[in-house]
Amino acid sequence: MAGGGRTGPGSRRRAHAASAVVPLPRAPADDRLDLVRLVPSGRSLAIAFGLLVAAFAAYWGARESSVFAVERIEVRGAPPEVAREVQRTARGVIGASLLEIDGSAVAGTVRNLPSVAAASVDRAFPHTLVIKVAPVRTVAVARRGERAWLVTGLNRVIREVDPRAEPALARLWLPRKVTIAIGETLPAVYEPATRALAGLRDVRLPGRVKSIRVTGGELTVVLHSGFEILLGQPTDVLAKLASAGRVLRALDDRMVYLDVSVPERPVAGTYLNSQVELERVG
Incomplete structure (x- = not known):
């Protein structure tokens, strides 16, 4: 039957899936990540390590030497009588380095004085330890x-x-x-x-x-x-x-x-x- 006949099995066209590899565009050579250039050189590492050692040595030397030795104790916020009492109490730090003094321990000792309500410690380089005091009323x-x-x-x-x-x-x-x-x-x-x-x-x-x-x-x-x-x-x-x-x-x-x-x-x-x-x- 013209135009309406059924196509026979032998003449049926079968669709075949086609596959293809699509190449991705390559980045220009100048845009490539050069990991080698980001890794520091041995010379740079050696310089950085040397600076770190030098800084540590300088700090430790200052801590152990008399560069920042305490020569004076300054008391703030207290009347003369209380200030003298605080100075006598803290005089043990004279000669010690400002870098090695335990400020919390010094403040705690000062707070134990009957005439002191509160105390804090600060450092005034190169040679002064500052003790701020709130006297009792x-x-x-x-x-x-x-x-x-x-x-x-x-x-x-x-x-x-x-x-x-x-x-x-x-x-x-x-x-x-x-x-x-x-x-x-x-x-x-x-x-x-x-x-x-x-x-x-x-x-x-x-x-x-x-x-x-x-x-x-x-x-x-x-x-x-x-x-x-x-x-x-x-x-x-x-x-x-x-x-x-x-x-x-x-x-x-x-x-x-x-x-x-x-x-x-x-x-x-x-x-x-x-x-x-x-x-x-x-």
Whole structure:
């Protein structure tokens, strides 16, 4: 049948897959990665190694020699007395190389001083070791007979001083039987007193504090004018001091003491021991 006959098996054309190799374009010779050129030469390696050895030798020589030997200790941030104490404590590093000094160890030794709250060490080449110090804050001069010691707000004894030293600090009078050791704390009964004096830095009183007394477990702050602030038992001391600071300036000149043992109800008194209850403090 024309145009519609079925082609016989013998005459069927079979498709054959053709395969071919497609060549990739070659990079120009100038663009090839020359690995040989990236590998350093033996001469370059020898020079680099020599420089490394020389640097190490220079550092070690400076470390072991007197090139950077400590000749001076400079103390920053401390009053003269504390600075001298720090210098005496750290004088063992004189003559040692700045490169071999263990700064952390030196700072730790200085921090162990009772008069130092914090310390850090730096190097000022060629011959100076710098010690930066934050001194502790003293609040009182503890007096026992003719002797005197500086004391912090944490009741810690810093060092012995002349009884007339630090006139701006309040005096804390102690019985002769009390044992005092530098670097240690006073007996616990005096801790509320030193904490109260530390709290006074946040309270404005009309006069300077002359002393603080501990009698029968109760606290009394004495101003240079002779005026007394009775704090009573060592509880709510900050609230009592704040109460005193609010009312003292308004008191009559005849008043010689202010009782703030109950801070919400301050009471003032005269030489005749009469008492005037003041307006309630908010």
